[in-house]
Amino acid sequence: METYLVGGAVRDQLLGLPVTERDWVVIGETPASMIKQGFKPVGKDFPVFLHPQSHDEYALARTERKTAPGYKGFAVHASPEVSLEQDLIRRDLTINAIAMTPKGELIDPYGGQQDIKNKIFRHISPAFAEDPVRILRVARFAARYGHLGFTLAEETRELMQAMVAAGEVDYLVPERVWAELYKVLKEQSPSAFFYTLKSCTALAIIFPEISCLFGVPQPEKYHPEIDTGLHSMLCLEQAVQLSTSPEVRFAALVHDLGKGITPPENWPHHYGHEKIGLPILEKLCGRLRVPNAFKALAMHVMQYHTHCHKVFEIRAATLTDVLNILGAFKSNNTLNEFLLACEADAKGRTGLEQTPYPQAELIKLAAKSAASVDTSAILNSELKGPQIGTAIRRLRIKVVAEVINTFKAL
Structure with missing residues (x-):
């Protein structure tokens, strides 16, 4: 069997990074011959098999032909006659089109090693434009490798922009967009994802709520960066420094969406943006099928981040009520995640x-x-229904006031 290690495993090995998954391409075989040798078929759209011992993925060499718009509009042809070079040229970037023999010899027909050396994302052929998911993938690679100094080739950026103009991006389904964003939120430089999409005009179509933040000013006294879009990217970068949680990073990213619809005559101020943004966030989460844990935290951060910043100024009763809304008095809560997003x-x-x-x-x-106040006297009293909650709230307000006063005295 003629097999070659391909894709991310070769790329990351050449970059000196850990290799977590290994994908192989097989030349000269058929589905029947693979099964006969003990491989387990798992591919839905094209012939992919799991190795009987290593469970690595082995795909038969294939070519693709565009048959309809969108990322599913392809006819796949896999046969023993398809060469390694034919298989590699259908891939997206040159750095992902390097193959390695089991002996470690590199086969690089499209200049991937040179682009790795120069740290450039470059498409292999015009066929790149046939799959809109590749725009998301390139942007995700920017988030993953941006810290290494990788940049996007100008001709690839222009091709991506042409794809947007041609309407290919309109065929991206929400589930795929969220799947890519979820991966991005776990990368080292997630802001590079959004900057890359912005550079090819895809941001306005895929994430319009974030795109419209760019160019919106804020008071320079509090925001030296002025631009709200830039601020959102800086917040995301700070969230990366503070937490590995994708939920925290998402909340930091979207907390200021309300500023995107402030009337220009009110600029640079954004009165009430904390509540104005809630329907926008609701719509974004609904469109992308964002999981409830992400949405719930983001909603809390959006509505109450200003309370958090001004905690030394607000009344004890207000803080107590906010903590109650945040679920902070329950054993299973996300208060720490809320605070990390606010700090970002x-x-x-x-x-x-x-x-x-x-x-x-x-x-x-x-x-x-x-949360630790002794409520036994209240629970054992003659108070009923809402009276119990009111009495417990008073106890908590008293304790919170003491904490605030203690901090102010330090």
Whole structure:
């Protein structure tokens, strides 16, 4: 059997990065011959098999022909006559079209090694334009390898822009967009994903709620970076520094969506953006089928991040009520994730990245103290129904006030 290691495994090995998955291409075989040798068929759209021992994926060499718009409009042809070069040229980028023999010899017909050396994302052939998912993939590669200095070849950016103009991006289904975004949120430089989409005009179509933030000013006194879109990217970058949680990173990314619809005559101020943005976030989450855990945290961060920033100024009763809404008095809560996203917002401002955020410690202590108040006397009293909740709230407000006063005295 003639087999070659291909794709990400070869690319990452050449970059000196860990290889987690190994994909192989098989030349000169048929589905029947693969099954006869013990391989298990798993491919739905084209012949892919699992190795009986290693469980690596082995795909028969194939070619593709565009038959309809979108990323599913392809006819796949796999046969023993398809050569390695024919299989490799249907791939997206040169850096993903390098093959390696079992002995470690490299086969690189399209200059992938040179582009790895020069740290360039470059498409292999005009066939790149036939699959709109490739726009998302290239942007995701920017998020994964941007910290290494990779940049997008100008001719590839122009081709991606032409794909957008031709309407190919309109065929991307929400589930695929979310699947790519979820992966991006776990990468080292997720903001590069959005900058790449913006550079080829795809951002306005795929993520219009984020796209419209660019060019919207904020008060320079509080936001030296001024631009709201840039601020959102800075917040995302800070969230990466603070947390590995994709939920936290998503919440930091979308917390200011309300500023995108502020009337220009009110600029640079954005009064009430915390609540104005909630329907926008609701619509985005509905369109992309965003999981409830992501949506719930993002909603809380959007509505209450200003309360968090101003915790030293708000009343104890207000903080107590906000903590209750956040579920902070329950054992299973996301208060820490909420605070991390708010801290990312505070630090996602040019020149203020290292600013301390004592608000988080105050709120943690207030939540812990209020959650541990002794409510036995109330529960054993003659109070009924809502009266019980009101009495417990008063106890918690008292404790929260003490915590605030203690912090202010430090």
